[in-house]
Amino acid sequence: MQVSKTLDYAVRSLTYMGNDPVLKRSMKEISEHQHIPLSYLAKIMRRLVKKGIVRSMVGPDGGYALRRSPKEIKLRDVYEAIEGEIRMVDCMDRDNICVFYDSCTQLPVWDKVQMSMIKILEDTTLQDMLSKSRGKSARPN
């Protein structure tokens, strides 16, 4: 049960963009700065654009920027754009997926873990993560 590399890359790209939300960033710039392979980043950006977190502008002055202010981007939105719905176990929201569903005694525990995680990700915005990086260099030397 770990944070995927894809989610890590997505959060880092957004934090990078959020540090100066007015600027448009090229895919190449984000890729180089954040050490993310370009083709991997392209897939991530497509998901973030699709979910209305990032906007893509074409043309000579094109690039990527946040579609909403960092205050309005919850970590939960980012998680769900990348991983889909937060769900600890597959049977949690579906009936009849498992013959043990009715007698399952671990489900309430995973539900508790899930609820706790959702609350933390719901309560954390991109702005919170930017604030924490104030005073620290976001650029590796």
Next chain:
Amino acid sequence: MQVSKTLDYAVRSLTYMGNDPVLKRSMKEISEHQHIPLSYLAKIMRRLVKKGIVRSMVGPDGGYALRRSPKEIKLRDVYEAIEGEIRMVDCMDRDNICVFYDSCTQLPVWDKVQMSMIKILEDTTLQDMLSKSRGKSARPN
């Protein structure tokens, strides 16, 4: 970030054994009752035996049983026997694994999720999961 099938199988096997901790269960019995492939179950049992959660008795009257009482088996023990240490991100307990470690602003959030999950799994024993199944049939018809 989901509960693995291996962990699900381990918890179900332990709950099955815990429902009548005096009885020894054969691998075949657990496998058939819990719909777990025998070779998969063998791997799980080896880990649970190694971590002192289950004991294995050889001979004609041999089988598997809990080594400790259900009250003394925390869900955290089971998680760690199967998945290793609870760690949301690889860099959490190691230095210099990532060039962004010092400026990383998502680490505190994953740390919070991790702490919350550890607390829930630490506070839940096998006994708690057995109590919740009282009155429900653990056997599929």
